[in-house]
Amino acid sequence: MEELKIRPIRNGTVVDHIPRGQALNVLRVLGVDSSTRDVVSVAMNVPSDAMGRKDIVKVEDTEIDSTEADVIALIAPDATVNVVRDYEVREKYQVSMPDEIRGVLSCPNPNCITNSREPVETVFDVRDGEMRCDFCGTVLGDEIADHLV
Amino acid sequence: MDIIDTKSMSKDDILRLLDRASTIGPSDALSGRVLGLLFFEPSTRTRMSFDAAVKRLGGDTVDMGSVDSSSVQKGETLADTVRVVEGYADALVLRHPREGAPRLASQFVDVPVINAGDGAGHHPTQTLLDLYTVRENVDASLGDLHVGIMGDLKYGRTVHSLALALAKFGARVTFVSPPSLRVPENVRTELERAGVEFDEVEVIDGIVGSLDVLYATRIQKERFPDEKEYEKVAGEYRVTTETLESARDDLVLMHPLPRVDEIAPGVDETEHAHYFEQAHNGVPVRMAVLDTVM
Numbered sequence: 001m002e003e004l005k006i007r008p009i010r011n012g013t014v015v016d017h018i019p020r021g022q023a024l025n026v027l028r029v030l031g032v033d034s035s036t037r038d039v040v041s042v043a044m045n046v047p048s049d050a051m052g053r054k055d056i057v058k059v060e061d062t063e064i065d066s067t068e069a070d071v072i073a074l075i076a077p078d079a080t081v082n083v084v085r086d087y088e089v090r091e092k093y094q095v096s097m098p099d100e101i102r103g104v105l106s107c108p109n110p111n112c113i114t115n116s117r118e119p120v121e122t123v124f125d126v127r128d129g130e131m132r133c134d135f136c137g138t139v140l141g142d143e144i145a146d147h148l149v
Numbered sequence: 150m151d152i153i154d155t156k157s158m159s160k161d162d163i164l165r166l167l168d169r170a171s172t173i174g175p176s177d178a179l180s181g182r183v184l185g186l187l188f189f190e191p192s193t194r195t196r197m198s199f200d201a202a203v204k205r206l207g208g209d210t211v212d213m214g215s216v217d218s219s220s221v222q223k224g225e226t227l228a229d230t231v232r233v234v235e236g237y238a239d240a241l242v243l244r245h246p247r248e249g250a251p252r253l254a255s256q257f258v259d260v261p262v263i264n265a266g267d268g269a270g271h272h273p274t275q276t277l278l279d280l281y282t283v284r285e286n287v288d289a290s291l292g293d294l295h296v297g298i299m300g301d302l303k304y305g306r307t308v309h310s311l312a313l314a315l316a317k318f319g320a321r322v323t324f325v326s327p328p329s330l331r332v333p334e335n336v337r338t339e340l341e342r343a344g345v346e347f348d349e350v351e352v353i354d355g356i357v358g359s360l361d362v363l364y365a366t367r368i369q370k371e372r373f374p375d376e377k378e379y380e381k382v383a384g385e386y387r388v389t390t391e392t393l394e395s396a397r398d399d400l401v402l403m404h405p406l407p408r409v410d411e412i413a414p415g416v417d418e419t420e421h422a423h424y425f426e427q428a429h430n431g432v433p434v435r436m437a438v439l440d441t442v443m
């Protein structure tokens with residue numbers, strides 16, 4: 001079990017099969033930052049049969065539901081999410097691209113109304129693997145990590 | 150119903166509005182109704198045109214006035230401004246320097262929002278009046294057409310919307326511009342995806358004879374690093390009576406106005422000149438829009 005490279009957790013969520021170098025971005029997507037009180041473990045460059053090297057993230061005492069997990073698909077399309085209760089994996093799912101991404105990304109167009117101080121969440125429509133700002137129509141390309149809110 | 154962009158309107162929606170525009174006349178249809186005009190950047194013509202349109206239908210306007218005399222100056226958000234003005238009006242016309250502002254406004258109010266230009270985004274009533282002018286003069290189906298669009302195709306937002314709208318109806322588009330003012334990559338991708346038949350040339354001479362419509366756009370001095378460069382380009386893309394010598398007799402020449410040097414005054418006297426009529430068409434088209442949404 002590769003997951004044992006970091007100690008098993010009692011309760012929480014394990015995100016596995018993250019492309020190497022993206023672990024910290026996955027945490028950003030999940031809204032985990034320095035203010036968190038949860039125990040968070042990050043493993044980077046873990047050898048993997050399927051991926052060569054991969055990253056793994058564990059967040060203790062927090063369960064990520066599948067809607068939240070789907071946002072991970074933006075940067076880790078092959079990630080798997082394991083929800084652990086009492087040391088057992090109780091739920092396991094593959095992430096999949098959502099139809100719409102709310103509040104997670106900022107619009108790359110500096111002149112977009114969402115980049116002014118208006119009380120709105122950004123919304124991106126996902127279609128054909130492309131994310132398009134619902135307000136101004138700007139397409140977000142490969143620079144997703146730079147636009148995580 | 151909001152009017153945010155023509156892109157999200159179906160062919161039928163567009164044709165219904167244009168049909169309405171061609172029959173609409175003065176009436177009391179909007180008697181007792183009030184249109185809110187919120188212009189966060191100046192555009193006297195568009196404002197006057199909306200004002201005229203609602204008044205011809207018996208309605209009236211309330212106008213936010215210029216930004217420096219309003220609460221916006223005090224730092225109010227757009228979301229707050231539209232929620233306040235919603236209480237004074239039955240529909241809002243919004244012009245704003247930021248892209249996406251009308252979409253945002255529509256999320257905060259229940260009354261219809263009409264986009265009168267959002268930054269480099271859309272200006273749907275301009276696109277509709279352009280289509281209306283083509284339809285009234287060339288082809289009611291808007292389909293079997295060859296349209297030349299010439300000038301500043303990089304920054305000219307009206308031409309992107311127009312090209313995409315024409316595409317819906319199957320028209321063929323030729324873009325004429327210097328390399329520095331070509332249609333931007335993202336717009337080209339969008340046109341390709343929409344299945345638009347288009348090509349790009351640097352000079353108009355070779356194609357003018359096959360055009361049904363020539364749409365000249367404003368070339369803005371401030372887009373050029375120096376005056377000389379501007380004058381060179383402006384000179385090359387100026388429409389004169391010579392430019393039109395090889396044109397068909399029924400070529401329709403359009404321009405969103407105001408023009409600077411893009412069309413020589415001598416052309417005004419020819420049968421090709423349709424740009425003043427085009428500007429006037431803003432009124433029936435906006436009447437049709439208001440009559441539909443209010």
Ligand SMILES: [Zn+2]
Nearest residue numbers: 107112133136
């Ligand atoms: Zn945007």
